Amino acid sequence: xxxxxxxLLVDAAGIVAGYGSGRVxxxxxxxxxxxxxxxxxxxxxxxxxxxxxxLTGQLPPLAGEVRIxxxxxxAAPERAKARFGLAVDLNEVPLPLTGRQYLELVASxxxxxxxxxxxxxxAIALLALDRxxxxxxxxxxxGTRMKIAIAAALLGAPxxxxxxxxxxxxDPVTAYNVKQLFRRLAASGRHGILVCTHIVEIVPxxxxxALFLTGGEIARRWDGVALAALAARPGAFEAEVIAALQxxxxx
Amino acid sequence: xxxxxxRTLVLRYLVAELRASIRNARPGDLAWVFIGGGALIAxxxxxxxxxxDGRSEQLLATDWLWWTALPLAMALxxxxxxxxxxxxxQSRAHAPFLKALPLSERDRRRMALxxxxxxxxxxxxxxxxxxxxxxxAAKQTAPLxxxxxxxxxxxxxxxxxxxxxxxxxxxxxxxxxxxxGAAGWSIxxxxxxxxxxxxxxxxxxxxxxxxxxxxxxxxxxxxGGAAMLLATASIVHGSATPAVAGGVIGGLAIFMATLSCRxxxxxxxxxxxxxFGRAVRGLARLPLLLSLVFFSALAAPxxxxxxxxxxxxxxxxxxxxxxxxxxxxxxxxxAHSRRLAALAFFAALGLTAYETLEYGRTVLFxxxxxxxxxxxxxxxxxxxx
Numbered sequence: 198x199x200x201x202x203x204x205l206l207v208d209a210a211g212i213v214a215g216y217g218s219g220r221v222x223x224x225x226x227x228x229x230x231x232x233x234x235x236x237x238x239x240x241x242x243x244x245x246x247x248x249x250x251x252l253t254g255q256l257p258p259l260a261g262e263v264r265i266x267x268x269x270x271x272a273a274p275e276r277a278k279a280r281f282g283l284a285v286d287l288n289e290v291p292l293p294l295t296g297r298q299y300l301e302l303v304a305s306x307x308x309x310x311x312x313x314x315x316x317x318x319x320a321i322a323l324l325a326l327d328r329x330x331x332x333x334x335x336x337x338x339x340g341t342r343m344k345i346a347i348a349a350a351l352l353g354a355p356x357x358x359x360x361x362x363x364x365x366x367x368d369p370v371t372a373y374n375v376k377q378l379f380r381r382l383a384a385s386g387r388h389g390i391l392v393c394t395h396i397v398e399i400v401p402x403x404x405x406x407a408l409f410l411t412g413g414e415i416a417r418r419w420d421g422v423a424l425a426a427l428a429a430r431p432g433a434f435e436a437e438v439i440a441a442l443q444x445x446x447x448x
Numbered sequence: 449x450x451x452x453x454x455r456t457l458v459l460r461y462l463v464a465e466l467r468a469s470i471r472n473a474r475p476g477d478l479a480w481v482f483i484g485g486g487a488l489i490a491x492x493x494x495x496x497x498x499x500x501d502g503r504s505e506q507l508l509a510t511d512w513l514w515w516t517a518l519p520l521a522m523a524l525x526x527x528x529x530x531x532x533x534x535x536x537x538q539s540r541a542h543a544p545f546l547k548a549l550p551l552s553e554r555d556r557r558r559m560a561l562x563x564x565x566x567x568x569x570x571x572x573x574x575x576x577x578x579x580x581x582x583x584x585a586a587k588q589t590a591p592l593x594x595x596x597x598x599x600x601x602x603x604x605x606x607x608x609x610x611x612x613x614x615x616x617x618x619x620x621x622x623x624x625x626x627x628x629g630a631a632g633w634s635i636x637x638x639x640x641x642x643x644x645x646x647x648x649x650x651x652x653x654x655x656x657x658x659x660x661x662x663x664x665x666x667x668x669x670x671x672g673g674a675a676m677l678l679a680t681a682s683i684v685h686g687s688a689t690p691a692v693a694g695g696v697i698g699g700l701a702i703f704m705a706t707l708s709c710r711x712x713x714x715x716x717x718x719x720x721x722x723x724f725g726r727a728v729r730g731l732a733r734l735p736l737l738l739s740l741v742f743f744s745a746l747a748a749p750x751x752x753x754x755x756x757x758x759x760x761x762x763x764x765x766x767x768x769x770x771x772x773x774x775x776x777x778x779x780x781x782x783a784h785s786r787r788l789a790a791l792a793f794f795a796a797l798g799l800t801a802y803e804t805l806e807y808g809r810t811v812l813f814x815x816x817x818x819x820x821x822x823x824x825x826x827x828x829x830x831x832x833x
Contacts, residue, residue, distance in 0.1 A: 253719040256833040279721035
């Protein structure tokens, strides 16, 4: 893979962020290129969601700079935000709208058709949303809400796709389909994917890089080679993460 | 046997929420709220006291003011506080994490009532203290007794309204309830423009359809009846004023009642490329349409009543647009609470009106500056967090 600066979808350096006078992130550096799937791991409260909020312009960093696909998020937020799709939290999807109306809302914001899926994929079929798409989101199960959030993130095929705990609660078939989709999108070289997750076992087989956050800092990084080596030994990656978690708790 | 539930659970939950929000707020924002807001309130109270002191004889001679208007004002203040606090406490009594606990509906109501009274009592005492201070400034006999009396009226009204509210379903007035059932009228024509379905989302119209709920039918009948009365009054008296004034007040009330900027807080919009201006325009589209339809229904009879004064309906329409615009800035800034937005809007308008009468039109610049400040702060929060 060509790893030039032009491929950089996320370029964040020295991110310090928090709420009120508290600091949650203390100098986080993260880069993500087209073709990569980066997994972010960490215990509850480690700063994963805060990191995503900073990267998506929902929380201003107290220090550091974020560039999305070369665009400075602080200087041109709308232009930077047009470069990514975020699968929002279950509690944030607009409950009164039907699934189709939510997709139409997102499509109208992104200036695309409500079926402009990346790579010619049919996300509605892939996510098994056909049965639910015309019902109010308020009546959806948690898993179905997550599916519609994933579909909304994919609309318009933005180069950067961001998922926060989005694989939680999906049925096995859909979870498998989503992971395969992530692999295909990354392999196309047009997209990069950032996944925050607690499902540790999927990381070595899905991601090309993994970061472990603890106390608002990146405590460990695994590159593609290390992940591939760990993937070959069942349970090895989980053991490393658990050890890192226990070290973090002890610290 | 089941143990008696902890009655202060909802109260402690609300206090914990308040502490957390103060802890998570930026020092600058807290300074704005406490120093800026405190100074403004102290200034307003100071003005009232000075005014009352200057007209004490006149005020003392006006019996109805002390025996009718004051108790009524206290009762209304208590009722408003009771309703708001009970709605808040009830929503927490039915919070997801409490839902799983083995609490009966009666237990939840009791916990919500304890929280409402505990939080409402200081409000009533502050009301009473204000009345005592005003009574002292007016040189009324026994100002403390007036203060205690006012506190008593406010507490009674607060308690009665809280009980009334807590007897209703927790989802009746929360704004978060999802309506289902009857098909309703589609608002696709209004809401299908880019950004699509924003109005339906904000107002909670499921599937982009307005359902004929009892409160909506009542509101339409009330507004229709009021419009007919005002139009008739204008035509009978040959004056545009009643219809235009009613149109402006009703149009503003409709706009305020239907505008919700809560989606501005959602990452669906904040993490998207939608600009703040377009998002607010999308949210204000349907409320503005309803507001202007009501005004137009009264502008026509106003013109017919006095064609020589054609400028009155035009000026009224322009005034309505300006008021709607000002309120939009408040609604965007206080996107998390429509009540707070309305309260701040009326406080700002009231203070501006008073100061303008006192010191001239230059005070209007202060209101304009406040609106610009609120707009840009809301825009900054939307764009950057």
